[in-house]
Amino acid sequence: MATVRLLSDEEASAEALAVFDDIRAVRGTDYVNNFWRALAHDPALLKATWERLKVVMAPGALDPLVKEMLYIAVSASNGCEYCAHSHTASARAKGMTPEMYGELLAVLGMANQTNALASALQVPVDEAFQA
Amino acid sequence: MATVRLLSDEEASAEALAVFDDIRAVRGTDYVNNFWRALAHDPALLKATWERLKVVMAPGALDPLVKEMLYIAVSASNGCEYCAHSHTASARAKGMTPEMYGELLAVLGMANQTNALASALQVPVDEAFQA
Amino acid sequence: MATVRLLSDEEASAEALAVFDDIRAVRGTDYVNNFWRALAHDPALLKATWERLKVVMAPGALDPLVKEMLYIAVSASNGCEYCAHSHTASARAKGMTPEMYGELLAVLGMANQTNALASALQVPVDEAFQA
Amino acid sequence: MATVRLLSDEEASAEALAVFDDIRAVRGTDYVNNFWRALAHDPALLKATWERLKVVMAPGALDPLVKEMLYIAVSASNGCEYCAHSHTASARAKGMTPEMYGELLAVLGMANQTNALASALQVPVDEAFQA
């Protein structure tokens, strides 16, 4: 359960529905996932979030699949259940193989391990790393 | 300052020094960064961490640069100062351009934003995302 | 499920029951929520937590509703499911409107986004911000 | 030090400088703080972040001071040094008194305490809290 009811197409406002339609058009599927249905209570927030997401996740200097894997890395570090599921599904849809997922997990595990060590030890930043 | 003194080559044990030498050989540089000098108080932990890192960060199904960017993503989400600096420097050494870094930052910002929204709203996971 | 059984009134010790009764009296409801029933295994911890909560959340320089919204902000950033649900319910009971909740979510999203950017970039603190 | 150099007005691109100018106009001060100077390496990210921040932090259903205090709450929970400093300074500029700050800190401490207890105990969400 969410802290708000998930809005169906019938319950969504015209402004929210327009965002749902754009999500469908951009993704080439009729399915609008729960995250957007929860945000639909505040159409301005829904629209701002979706519009920015479209720009950020578009192909550019980084591949869209790499961007999805970065999203998984953040979500796992934040312990966000919904985000881990939705972005793992997205990464698979964009071509993440089991081998790639296995290496992603290995890096996540390693990074969280060495982060904890560096934070416990409060290692000072090397001058060599300065911009 | 760290919670322990950073060990110089002279102060490190033979077992720790052997790890320093392997770091130098693998990276092709004489420089051993502070993280390893802090871990050197416990040579077994130093060795286990380095041996695993070598395996995890090696080329595989994912490119080493992608792995470094995943490391930055985790480090930023954890707020780890040392890790943000050291892995940003590593990613640059492996070819991260300013354009790639800009897009990485944009994804990090977006991911932490939608993670917070999903956590606040406690959005239930869609059945469509189930493995 | 919790890591401990939730204690009913019949199972709670006399000291725990006295806290339950105070919760009922202060809140003007018979309902004692699960958090307190889980803590009741350790009556001293239960009592210390409740006594402090009463003081902290009371009206003062800040409005009780503002305090509940701050609680939601912390809970979302920590990814705490129970806390997100319970404090969103409390905030509504204290008068949080959908418009206020929408703006709260927008600030949470923005704050987590810029926190991630500042952590990734390790921006040094401006002298102008020094106390 | 940051992972990038902080750009002066002279070094910033025309697009970045336009954002700096808008920051100055909106805030009624000549001072542009480090966060924006670090983001200026990527003018598109700089502009998107600032444009969204302006909307989110504007007066609405919530008071701008309440929004700044929510920002402090998120920043402390994330352990973001820069963010804690910059938003505490902003909150003071918007009227946060020492008494309000003291109560804000008390809520932050309490919320992080009970979040940790709820996460350790994995307390199940009460049906009464369902939307």
Added chain:
Amino acid sequence: MATVRLLSDEEASAEALAVFDDIRAVRGTDYVNNFWRALAHDPALLKATWERLKVVMAPGALDPLVKEMLYIAVSASNGCEYCAHSHTASARAKGMTPEMYGELLAVLGMANQTNALASALQVPVDEAFQA
């Protein structure tokens, strides 16, 4: 549900099954918990994680029960549901009494509270604490 299917003994590869067998032998039980069944999709990651865990959690300068309690502390701070459950169960199996658990919870709550205060206030480290 997990983001991957949990592998049964029949579905696991020979390399993964060898790890399952070692888990059974070391723990003296036939039960292999879900975490390992999820990791079994990547036998190398499964093996590396288990081999390191065996070393780290073995008796040494710290008692195995103390190590399990440290694990609970990390898991609660990270908000990891699975980890909170599995390590609380392990700690109980190693002799954690209700009184010990109550004190552990009290320390966790206190530590997260003062961490939040120190992060909000950005208290500078005392010279007296320097290594």
Added chain:
Amino acid sequence: MATVRLLSDEEASAEALAVFDDIRAVRGTDYVNNFWRALAHDPALLKATWERLKVVMAPGALDPLVKEMLYIAVSASNGCEYCAHSHTASARAKGMTPEMYGELLAVLGMANQTNALASALQVPVDEAFQA
């Protein structure tokens, strides 16, 4: 620098000074560390925090040194610089040897690693772990 000035004995209120004196008496040292000097702006918060800390960290079912190590574990996971330093110093003062610290670090690293894996994989809790 902190977000507030650290109060000297001369600047502290009578109520804050009484807490400073109790800290000195309980710890058997004249030194009052920065955390308390920052909290002293709000004597009620200072007093409540110290009074609770005294109770929580006192000997009980858990050894005071174990409690300090739990504090370090939380602090490292939260990335709290001040907390990592102050509680590592305290743990040493209470008898933590380099061997114990090394094992503590190894557990912290391992726990943060497997937490990240469990969060990324969203492993469902085994029925065997239910209370």
